[in-house]
Amino acid sequence: MNFTTRRRLGCFLFAATAGLAWVLDFSLRVRLRRVELLTGLTLMVVILLLTLFNARKKLPFLPLLRASTWMQIHIYVGLFSCVLFGLHTGWRIPRGAFEFALALLFYLVSASGVVGLAISRWLPSRLTVQGENVIFERIPALRAAVRREVEEMVVESVAKSQSSTIADFYEARLRNYFSRQRFLVYHLVGYGKPRHELLSEAQSLDRYLNADERGILGRIVEKIQAKDDLDLQAARQGLLKGWLFVHIPLTYSMILMALVHGILGWKLS
Amino acid sequence: MSDSSQIVKRPQRWDVPFWSELENPEPLTPGVVDRWLELPIFRGMEASRFPLNNSPRDILANDGRLRRFKAGDIIVRQGDYGHSAFIVLSGSAQVILDNLGDLVRGREDSSRKGWLGALAQLWRNPKLPEVRNLGDRRPERPEEHTDFIDKDAAGIFVQDINVIIKGKRTVDLPAGELFGEIAALSRTARTSTVIAGSDSEMLEIRWQGLRDIRLHAPEFKEYVDRLYRDHSLLSHLRETAMFRHLDDATLKRVAAATEFLTFGNFEWYATYSKMRETSGAERIQKEPVIAQEGHYPNGVYLVRSGFARLSETYNNGERTVSYLGRGQIYGFAEVAMNWKDKTELPFQRTLRAVGYADVLFVPTSVLEAEVLPRLPTAELPRKRLAAAGLGGVRDMKIRPEMMEFMVERRFINGTATMIIDMDRCTRCDDCVRACASTHNNNPRFLRHGPIADGFMIANACMHCQDPVCMIGCPTGAIHRDSAHGLVVINDRTCIGCATCANSCPYDNIQMVTARSPDGRPFYDRATNQPIQKAAKCDLCSNQITGPACANACPHDALVRMDMRDVDHLGSWLNRQ
Structure with a gap:
């Protein structure tokens, strides 16, 4: 039937x-x-x-x-x-x-x-x-892995460029973002403005960076998206359960x- | 590791000799094995070609056993999944060429739980994962270790067998003949029923032994392979619908003209991972072409084992339109139409081996002389139907991207592939919990896997038509259940070598660490390494419910699909 x-x-x-x-x-x-x-x-x-x-x-x-x-x-x-x-x-x-x-x-x-x-x-x-289909119980571990990778990138940017532009941005805007689930309500209703704003902010740093830093920033932007996808999966799978x-x-x-x-x-x- | 009870001896290849799995085991003496080695079939073997730790004597002592049958006893049954071959030592065997249907089938499935046994899982399941009772003792007295007993080897008695086989075509096999090698070597069901023609003694060799002897004795390999080709060719032709009108003499003429062709690599799983890294267009170009679209149809191809992809030219590439498996035919419509209508229609599709394919090629001239004139007109393709049957993408029930995905990833191999409709799956994991509840609190699959077109092929054993995981198993712990053909693991004889897990192209077998009931891992006494066991989905073969995962899904999102049934697959994928 x-x-x-x-x-x-x-x-x-x-x-x-x-x-x-x-x-x-x-x-x-x-x-x-x-x-x-x-x-x-x-x-x-x-x-x-x-x-x-x-x-x-x-x-x-x-x-x-x-x-x-x-x-x-x-x-x-x-x-x-x-x-x-x-x-x-x-x-x-x-x-x-x-x-x-x-x-x-x-x-x-x-x-x-x-x-x-x-x-x-x-x-x-x-x-x-x-986003990638992930098992709900694995999301905290994946989120922690993303944060570790981003922190390594930040340290790498300081070591390579002797500049703290990316590190400052991380401290000001990303540390909190990567530390826990964010934008829960936005993810539940499917409204992507916070993600878009954060990405725009990160990408606007581009003009102040040298080539090495730009490469690192590009990778960080990918991680911002990956983290947001994980948050979206966590929010929606959490609601379903x-x-x-x-x-x-x-x-x-x-x-x-x-x-x-x-x-x-x-x-x- | 403070508790010495957790230190055990790791199971070994030679721990469970084949003879010890019999209900009434009869230990083999060196004299018996020596007499076997004198059989004509083994006489030419040079022991120096075998490794020192795997001599022909060792192999036969471990992988051979003596079986005695009374006249009329059934030795193997058509349709059962076997993992051994037989050599007639004395007396004779009788191969029944015709299908006996269900008359001799219906072995009671004694391993299935009853209602009480099923319910008891509610309180009997251990709280900790992978709990087992591993002991050091090997089955010197198998009656104390019923898990080792090969239930399939218990004699099969059928009343009035002589009445049942009366009028059926039979072939007698005298002493010295080998049979049963098709199922043993090709991981497929027995193609014929064989009964003891008189009181007989047989040497039964499990397939691991056959494999090892073939590997080191070229004469034996040549003999077995020739037998395999001859036997499988005739049995396959007999099973094919278009030949069913032929008498024995004509069928033999057709068989004589039929070529046995192999495309691709039998051990295709070895290159599977690398292949996945290439693009779709590259992959299809690397697959061996069996027959080419646009070429003259010089015959028909019957797939004997393995898989083949049907594709058609689409702009600058090839579009997969379907796939063929065992028993399916390519090229018949073109050959028959050309003969009937005196046309010159070329092959409409390209046929390629996916991984590997054994095919039988019957030339057009033989078909025109022996087969087509004997076929009823209704079975010949009509002109319009032929074009439709050869199809276009319009007729496909499965969307092209899904078809490409399933063929390229070779999920078409599955007979119980777990497909999850991700548009209906709420990720509630009721399937996983149900699986754990029916397997001592250990889920035997991962709700994870590749997704195409909104459907996930989850990491659950697919119970493949061609279970390559079985190829390397040194003890035969992973085997086909004889009644249903399910691929199952005997936990007691698994030595944890991980060969099956590494061979499975789909990553559907996990290696787990065995634990004592108090949760501490077992360690091997000699190496101090944890004892590992292979674990995978057994399709709840011992449960009264059937697959618990599919039954537990409240949203109709999960199915166990036999990929040979393309129509059913298409209907399920397009449910509305």
Whole structure:
């Protein structure tokens, strides 16, 4: 099955199930039945089903369907859970403090899921075409190596030319740049102005240098670009990995609160 | 190194003699080996040509074993991957020329874990990397070391074998004859099933022994090579669709006229790294031309082993349009059309050996006299279809830059190449974690590798059609699993020489340091050097899930692809 067919099938199943749930909810409500318990229990089961995806990831040695199948189920069942949540709350924001906090958690979990899905589809192709594809965990070591090389170049420039022009520039503008991740937000949104400015600044030194220094400056400029590419990879790969650190803890907090909410609702009903 | 339990003896080439891998091992006595050396096949060998530490006696004592079969026992099965050849000592063997299909296949895969065994990995996997239990003891009593036992050597019993082979074409091999050399020498599957014609004794030699004897005994080499050509030629022609209408006599006439040609270098991996440094245009010019676009089609070429590139002239260069592997044919459409329509269509493409290629050349005159008149009209190319079949770049499912990349880097060699769609891969490393979980917490591939057209060919063993990593292995530790043809490493017999890792053109084998369960490396008692082992992807052959990496990818970004299936590859690359 190609992606387009799969997407259409998923959307159709989601729409059909959501429509069915809405019709059922409506028909029970017009008969003055209390549907909160039914929608609440169903929602709880659906949320637990969604969390099983993470458990599946921990058991790759068991034949429990492909992770990509689980992912599709997770996406469409996740969307369905939003519909169920709406039916359960009557499409209103709850007023009580506890219920409001629980609803807020649900909104945050859902929003982080949607954002995570969007960046998982949007960022990878941009990562592929910008800079070398490096393994995330290796980036600090590669960054340190780049910095060492640049420092050696700076020392070489002083030794060769007896001039501190490049060394001064390094102290003033590059030491901080090479020492850690820079321009995080710019890299996340894909705005290249800081890189462009730094490169222009470095290249403008050219007129003050002799031939040896110019050669060294050229190599330093290459390293500025390499470091920026590493920062870009770190920022975007970090985002691709990091959103789960929001989505998953929020999910578990929400499940705990939902259990308390369920028990309270059952006791008080 | 304070703990002496970590100091062990480094495994050696002679540690695990071939006979000791049998379930009921029968140690070889010097008298037995001496009798083998008297066989006509070995008689002409001069011991002085062999190195002192690798004499013919040493080789046979280490790489030979005596096998006994009852009449009807299956000795080798068509389709299995073998790593040894046999010499009939007494009795006879019967080669079954026809395909027996699945009747004698279906060996139980006993090495695969069950559900409980799979689940137990959750708590049994060591926390530290590359943990092993290495002992000093070699398998003097192999029954205590089941890892050494060659499960493939356990007899294969099939009920009513005589009924199964009734009506099939067979050839009897009397005492003194050699068989099984095709699979042993060319790293391919057995081409025929062979059964014991009567109660028999066979000398089985593993391929490392064959290789060493061939290296130092020219007469033996000449004999084995001649046999290899004769046997492989007939078996290949028999497997080829366009010859299936021929009777035995005609097929033999075709075989007699067929030339066995080799292009390129069998040990192509030796020059692979240097080749990668040259430009694409230079590379293609260095590849030996098998047949040239625009030339008169003087015959058809059947690829027997290796690979060939199909290219066409494009402005001032050559554009790769496809590649051919074992069993594929070049030039048939042109020859058949010329015969049918009395035209003079030249070859439409150039055929070049990529690395090396063994090809069979069947001349046009033989095809016109023996083959084409017997082919049903439906199997002859129609005029318009012929032009389309010969194709243009419009028909290609794979974009030209991707095709060039795969052919030039020789990724077409893979039967389970790991391809990652970088436009879908979120770099989550779920694939790497799944691999580690199924391999004692040691990932067996790197999510890293060359990228072309948005697709990465990751550093994971491709389980090549032509696994050159196996060529130099002194102990046979790296071998093909007989049932599935996967290239796997026997960790117990690996001596850590790194020959396979150095031979792998794709850098897909890593050398790792073996550690004790408390995390300290093992050291060799004699040299004080750490004990190394070769490690690589085994395609999760012992897992119930199949390849964990592909199953674990939530974004459908990773696939293990058989590169022989160009249509499937093209479909996957163009998914939408």
